[in-house]
Amino acid sequence: MRILHINTSDNGGAGKAVVRLMNGLLKNQLENDLLVLYKYQNHPHIHRFVPNTSSTFKRLKFSLKYRLLQYKQKRALSGKNHNLEIFSFPESLYDIQQHPLFHQADIIHLHWVAGFLDYPSFFKKIKKPVVWTLHDSNPFIGGFHYQSFEEKEEFLPLTDLVKSQKRKGLAGFENLHIVTLSRWLYEASSKSSLFAKYKHALIPNGLDTDLFKPYPKKESRELLGLPQDKKIILFAAESIENEMKGLSFLLEALQKLKNQDFMLATLGTGALTSLGFPYKALGFIDDPQKVAKVYSAADIFVIPALEDNLPNTALESIACGTPVVGFNDGGIPDMIRPGENGLLAEPKNCDDLAEKIHRMLNDETLVNTMGVKAREIALNEYDASIQAHSYIKLYEQILATT
Numbered sequence: 001m002r003i004l005h006i007n008t009s010d011n012g013g014a015g016k017a018v019v020r021l022m023n024g025l026l027k028n029q030l031e032n033d034l035l036v037l038y039k040y041q042n043h044p045h046i047h048r049f050v051p052n053t054s055s056t057f058k059r060l061k062f063s064l065k066y067r068l069l070q071y072k073q074k075r076a077l078s079g080k081n082h083n084l085e086i087f088s089f090p091e092s093l094y095d096i097q098q099h100p101l102f103h104q105a106d107i108i109h110l111h112w113v114a115g116f117l118d119y120p121s122f123f124k125k126i127k128k129p130v131v132w133t134l135h136d137s138n139p140f141i142g143g144f145h146y147q148s149f150e151e152k153e154e155f156l157p158l159t160d161l162v163k164s165q166k167r168k169g170l171a172g173f174e175n176l177h178i179v180t181l182s183r184w185l186y187e188a189s190s191k192s193s194l195f196a197k198y199k200h201a202l203i204p205n206g207l208d209t210d211l212f213k214p215y216p217k218k219e220s221r222e223l224l225g226l227p228q229d230k231k232i233i234l235f236a237a238e239s240i241e242n243e244m245k246g247l248s249f250l251l252e253a254l255q256k257l258k259n260q261d262f263m264l265a266t267l268g269t270g271a272l273t274s275l276g277f278p279y280k281a282l283g284f285i286d287d288p289q290k291v292a293k294v295y296s297a298a299d300i301f302v303i304p305a306l307e308d309n310l311p312n313t314a315l316e317s318i319a320c321g322t323p324v325v326g327f328n329d330g331g332i333p334d335m336i337r338p339g340e341n342g343l344l345a346e347p348k349n350c351d352d353l354a355e356k357i358h359r360m361l362n363d364e365t366l367v368n369t370m371g372v373k374a375r376e377i378a379l380n381e382y383d384a385s386i387q388a389h390s391y392i393k394l395y396e397q398i399l400a401t402t
Contacts, residue, residue, distance in 0.1 A: 001395060003032035004105035006096060007112055011040045012238060013312050014112035014135040017205045019043070024206060024388035030395075032109075033101050037094065037116045049099060049116075087143040087155075088114035090165045097125055107131060107395055114138060114145070119169030126173070129398050131391075133179040133203075136309055139166075140192035146244060146307045147188065166194055177398055179203050179391075181310035182331025201394055204334065205310055206387030207319060209379055212292045214321035214371070220297035223290070224282060227263060231361050234298035234322070236267035236313045238284075246304030246327065251275070253304075253354035260361050267294050295320035299367060300360045303332060304345070304353055310334060318342075319378035323370035325356045335382075341374035 005022060009015045018034060022045060025032045032045065039048035094116055096102060110117065110132040138145040142159030150159055170176070178200045180186040190200045221228055233254070237245040247266075254264060254277060263278040271281035285291050295301060301317035303326040310331035314324050318335060324342035326332040336342040343360065345353040360367055 001030065001107075001399065002105050003030065003107050003109050003395065004101050005032060005034040005109045005111060006117065007034060007036055008114055008116040009038040009040070009112075010034060010036045010043070010046050011038070012112075016312060017135065018111045019046070020205070020207055020384055021387060021391065022046075023208075024384035025391065027385070028388050028392060030388075030392060033105075035096065035099060035101055047099075047101060049094060049096065051094060086114070086145060087158075088138055088145065089143060090117075090119040090162060090169060092116055092118040094118060095121060097122070106399060109133065111135060119166055123169050123171075123173040129175045129177065129402050130173075131177045131179060131394065131398070133181070134185055134189060134309070135181070137185065137188060137307070140189050140195045148307060163194065170194065175402065177201065177394070179394070181205055182334045184331050184334070185309050201390075203387060203390045203394070204382060205312065205315060206382050206384040207312070207315055207378075208288075209319050209383045211288055212295075212316050212319035212378075214375060215293045215296040217296060220293040223293055224265075224297055226265060226280060226297050227278075230278065231260070231262040231300075232298045233262050233264050233357065233361075234267065234294065234301045234317075235264065235303075236294075236301070236317075238268055240266050240268045240270040240272075244306050244308070246306060249304040249327075249348065249350055249353060250302050252350040253357060256351070256354040257358055257361070260358065262361060265294075265298065267291070291316065292320050295322045298322050300325055300357065302326070302353075302357060305330065305332065306347060308332060315378070315382055318374035319382065321371040321375040323360065323367055323374050325353070325360060327353070335377075337377070339370075341370050341377050 005018050007015055007018045010019055022032055022034050034046045035049050037049050039046060092115060108128050108130045110130060112135045136145045137147045141147055141150050142162040144150055176198045178189055178195055178198050180189055180202055181204050186200055186202050189195045226232055235247060235250055240247050258277050265280045265282055267282045269284045272279060282294060295317045301322050301324045303311060303314050303324060305311060306329055308330040314332060314335050317324050318341055324336050326336055326344060327347040328344040329347040336344055338344050343356040345356045
C-alpha cells in the first residue's frame with residue numbers, strides 16, 4: 001500500500017500537520033510521500049510539483065494561461081473587501097495526475113489544496129480512491145476558509161458561483177472519503193450540500209510527544225530571556241496579526257488584569273507596542289524543540305481563536321504540560337476539558353476570558369494539576385502513533401471495498 005499526500009505547501013499549520021502524519025506513517029512502515037506546490041523542508045519524502053514546461057512553447061503557453069487565470073480571479077474579487085481572509089477559487093493550472101508519484105499511489109490523500117487542486121480536471125479524470133482531510137471549511141463552502149465569512153452579502157453571488165463550480169467538479173465522483181480533525185467540522189461538513197453524501201471519519205491530528213514534552217521551566221525561561229519571577233501568558237500563531245486567532249480579544253482581556261503580576265509572550269511573526277504591561281515578542285521559531293521549550297516556559301497558553309479546526313498550538317501546549325485557556329468554539333473544546341487541562345470562555349466574551357485567565361494566574365496548584373493532566377491527555381489521545389494507526393485502518397478499509 002502506498003499513499004500520496006497532496007498539500008499546497010509543507011509549511012504553515014496544515015503543512016506541519018501533514019508532515020507529522022507522513023512521518024508517523026513512515027514509522028509504521030507505510031510508504032507515503034507528500035507532493036507540494038511550495039517546498040521549504042529538506043525531506044526525502046517531500047516532493048515539489050513542477051508543471052510540464054519542458055519546451056519554450058509550453059512555458060509560454062503556461063505563462064499565458066496563468067496570467068489569464070490570475071486576471072479572471074482578481075477581476076471577480078475587484079471592489080470587494082476581503083482583507084481579513086483569503087478567497088480561494090476551485091480552478092488551477094496544475095495537473096497533479098501527471099506526476100509519477102500519482103501513478104504509483106494506491107490512495108490519493110488530499111489535505112489543504114487551495115490554489116493547487118483543479119476541481120474540474122482532477123475529479124473528472126481520477127480513478128483512484130481519494131481521502132480528503134479537512135484542515136478548514138473551504139472544501140465544502142465557497143471561496144472563503146471560514147464559514148462566517150460566507151454570510152458577507154457582497155460575496156453571495158461569487159460564493160454561489162464557486163459552490164456551483166465545486167459541485168460540478170465533484171459530480172459523478174463517488175470514491176471520496178472525508179476526514180475531519182474535530183467534531184465541530186465533522187458536523188458542518190457532513191451536513192453541507194457538497195459533502196453530505198460522502199462517508200466521514202473523525203481522526204484528530206497527532207504529534208511527536210517525545211519531542212513536544214515538558215522541559216524544565218527555569219532553564220526554558222533562561223534560554224528565552226523570560227523572567228523567573230512573573231507569570232508568563234503565552235499566545236502563539238504563525239502570524240499574531242491574523243485576526244481569526246483572536247489576539248485582540250486577549251489584549252482586551254489583559255487590560256482588565258493589569259494589576260496582576262504577569263508578562264505576555266507571543267510566538268510567531270509580528271510584535272506589539274504600548275500595551276501597558278510587560279511584554280516580550282519571541283518571534284518566529286522554526287526549531288520544534290525550542291518551540292516546546294517556549295510552551296514549557298509559560299504558565300498558561302491562551303488561544304481565543306474563532307472557527308479554528310484543531311489548532312496545532314493548543315495540541316503542542318498540552319503535550320508540553322501547559323494548560324490552555326481558550327474560547328468554547330471550533331475544535332478547541334475537543335482538546336480542552338474545563339477543569340482538567342484548561343478552561344473555556346464564552347466566544348468573544350472578553351470579561352469571561354479575563355476571569356478564566358485570572359483564575360489560572362492565582363491558583364498555582366490548579367495550574368500544576370492541569371499541566372499533569374494535559375500531558376496525560378496528549379499521550380493517550382494525540383500521540384502521532386494513534387493518528388497513524390487510525391489512518392492505516394481507514395486506508396485498509398477503503399482498499400478492501402474498492
